Amino acid sequence: MKKLSIYIWEHKFSFLFAILSMIISVSLDMLSPQLTRRIVDDVITDGNLEKLSPMLIGILCVGIGRCIFQYTKEYTFDITGTKIATNLRRDLFHHVQSLSTEFFDRTGTGELMSRMKDDVDHIQDALTFVGMLLLEVIYHTSIILFCMYHISWKLAVLPTICMIIAASIAIYMEQRLDVVYEAISEENARLNTVAEENLMGVRTVKAFAREQFEISKFLSHNKRYYELNMEQSKLFVKYHPYLSLITKLLPIIVVLTGGYLVNTGELTLGDLSAFIAYSMNIVWPMEMLGWLTNSFSSAIASNRRIKKLYEEKPAVTEPECPVILPDVKGKITFSHVSFHKADQYEILHDISFTAFPGKTIGIMGTTGAGKSSLIYLLQRLYDATEGEILLDDVNIKQLSLQQLRSSISLVMQDVFLFSDTILENVKLGQKNLLSHAAVRDAADRAQAKGFIEKMDKQYDTVIGERGVGLSGGQKQRLTIARALAKKTPVLVLDDSTSALDMETEQLVHETLRNLPDTTKIIIGHRISAVCHADEILILENGQIAERGNHKSLMEKGGLYYQTYVAQYGTPKEELTTWA
Numbered sequence: 234m235k236k237l238s239i240y241i242w243e244h245k246f247s248f249l250f251a252i253l254s255m256i257i258s259v260s261l262d263m264l265s266p267q268l269t270r271r272i273v274d275d276v277i278t279d280g281n282l283e284k285l286s287p288m289l290i291g292i293l294c295v296g297i298g299r300c301i302f303q304y305t306k307e308y309t310f311d312i313t314g315t316k317i318a319t320n321l322r323r324d325l326f327h328h329v330q331s332l333s334t335e336f337f338d339r340t341g342t343g344e345l346m347s348r349m350k351d352d353v354d355h356i357q358d359a360l361t362f363v364g365m366l367l368l369e370v371i372y373h374t375s376i377i378l379f380c381m382y383h384i385s386w387k388l389a390v391l392p393t394i395c396m397i398i399a400a401s402i403a404i405y406m407e408q409r410l411d412v413v414y415e416a417i418s419e420e421n422a423r424l425n426t427v428a429e430e431n432l433m434g435v436r437t438v439k440a441f442a443r444e445q446f447e448i449s450k451f452l453s454h455n456k457r458y459y460e461l462n463m464e465q466s467k468l469f470v471k472y473h474p475y476l477s478l479i480t481k482l483l484p485i486i487v488v489l490t491g492g493y494l495v496n497t498g499e500l501t502l503g504d505l506s507a508f509i510a511y512s513m514n515i516v517w518p519m520e521m522l523g524w525l526t527n528s529f530s531s532a533i534a535s536n537r538r539i540k541k542l543y544e545e546k547p548a549v550t551e552p553e554c555p556v557i558l559p560d561v562k563g564k565i566t567f568s569h570v571s572f573h574k575a576d577q578y579e580i581l582h583d584i585s586f587t588a589f590p591g592k593t594i595g596i597m598g599t600t601g602a603g604k605s606s607l608i609y610l611l612q613r614l615y616d617a618t619e620g621e622i623l624l625d626d627v628n629i630k631q632l633s634l635q636q637l638r639s640s641i642s643l644v645m646q647d648v649f650l651f652s653d654t655i656l657e658n659v660k661l662g663q664k665n666l667l668s669h670a671a672v673r674d675a676a677d678r679a680q681a682k683g684f685i686e687k688m689d690k691q692y693d694t695v696i697g698e699r700g701v702g703l704s705g706g707q708k709q710r711l712t713i714a715r716a717l718a719k720k721t722p723v724l725v726l727d728d729s730t731s732a733l734d735m736e737t738e739q740l741v742h743e744t745l746r747n748l749p750d751t752t753k754i755i756i757g758h759r760i761s762a763v764c765h766a767d768e769i770l771i772l773e774n775g776q777i778a779e780r781g782n783h784k785s786l787m788e789k790g791g792l793y794y795q796t797y798v799a800q801y802g803t804p805k806e807e808l809t810t811w812a
Contacts, residue, residue: 243317252368254305255302380511392487568585582774613634724752769786771792
């Protein structure tokens with residue numbers, strides 16, 4: 234992780250220019266009371282009218298200069314802070330993308346959204362408006378105190394005491410608020426997660442008439458979020474009036490004490506006028522001190538949470554010196570592979586098989602038998618606990634993730650389509666390389682061309698989020714088209730024809746059989762999905778319980794045969810020779 238200070242250092246010249254503009258602006262602002270002092274003493278008291286015009290011109294120049302440098306200060310702070318926030322959000326997103334699947338198994342989407350949006354926004358505030366004002370308050374206050382002590386140290390003691398009291402209150406309030414901000418951020422992440430899950434699963438919620446339950450769950454988190462925000466407001470309201478009281482009393486005390494010093498001859502009327510102007514100028518930093526510390530503490534808490542996210546390291550990493558295969562043939566070898574997730578039971582145990590280029594491996598098994606886990610291991614979404622997986626006789630841990638994953642076309646069990654056109658969804662594997670003709674060809678081979686070309690905009694039809702508006706079979710055919718269009722040496726279908734009718738499924742498998750150079754791994758629950766495979770593996774409790782082709786497994790009369798009987802009834806003699 235790049236420290237926040239590194240981002241700031243990269244834009245050091247912009248920040249230096251902004252700070253310089255701020256210093257000039259504040260310094261010009263401090264000149265106004267001095268000009269007022271001269272007008273009172275020299276013009277009004279002594280009657281030197283010839284000095285009035287230069288003084289008024291000076292006040293005009295101060296006003297114009299202050300406007301110019303205030304603008305350059307705010308513009309430079311804003312644009313620089315926005316650039317840093319953009320880079321921070323970009324780097325954070327890249328880091329999240331680099332994390333392994335196991336991280337996403339235990340981290341909610343709402344929490345990640347909160348980190349990348351809300352927390353980065355808080356840091357941006359600290360680097361722009363809030364940070365700018367904090368620096369201005371510090372410099373502004375220092376200059377005013379210097380000017381005050383230069384006029385009268387006796388009178389300057391009063392605002393100094395007030396500043397110390399105000400700063401103490403603000404620091405104490407910030408410490409109390411820091412804990413609340415942490416809790417607010419965490420509850421905000423949970424609230425986002427609940428809302429995101431509910432909106433994504435709204436059809437399931439409605440189908441099971443769970444609206445009231447989901448509303449109650451959301452309202453419980455919303456209530457907790459409200460309570461935390463109220464706790465924050467109560468803390469702010471509790472201590473902020475003390476700051477306001479100090480700022481209101483200070484000018485009155487200065488006028489009374491200063492008037493006494495004028496009467497005793499220790500101050501001139503002009504000195505008192507300038508001092509009153511300075512005391513009025515020192516009021517707004519006191520008033521803003523609570524709000525600034527409030528906002529800055531929020532940014533500190535956000536930065537702490539982002540640092541915690543950066544502490545997450547990917548479990549699956551790139552090799553330092555990856556082996557680059559000049560031409561991937563597609564030979565897949567599992568050698569005594571076992572797998573379990575952290576603190577969980579063993580999902581796969583001692584799995585061994587080889588899929589040669591152009592051949593087809595069929596995998597069947599009950600739900601939870603470990604079928605999909607084989608594919609996750611093949612793509613290194615997880616790493617095997619024991620054993621090794623080879624691609625063209627090279628351990629996949631020695632290959633770059635880019636070459637490994639780009640060599641495999643995967644049709645996943647959980648169909649995912651982006652809210653984009655059909656054309657862009659099919660081109661997902663190779664967006665910049667596939668032509669429109671190649672997309673149409675892939676759609677035709679996936680039996681998707683028919684329903685696509687019946688749509689008004691055909692391939693330019695925008696489909697809803699996750700394919701909303703399409704049937705299950707249509708979505709599966711689009712993901713199959715996406716995999717076929719990629720034209721990789723390895724093609725994996727994870728229960729990807731379950732929503733297709735028997736006729737369409739057979740046409741899709743006919744297409745797969747016409748890919749002579751492609752290694753195919755087909756996972757399915759239906760006999761029709763795997764019966765033509767060169768070898769069929771039957772998984773049970775994470776182990777290979779049976780293996781062979783359709784004919785040999787039927788003759789064995791084991792799990793495969795029982796599945797056949799459950800799906801088709803007692804086989805006729807001719808059906809046992811499908812393969």
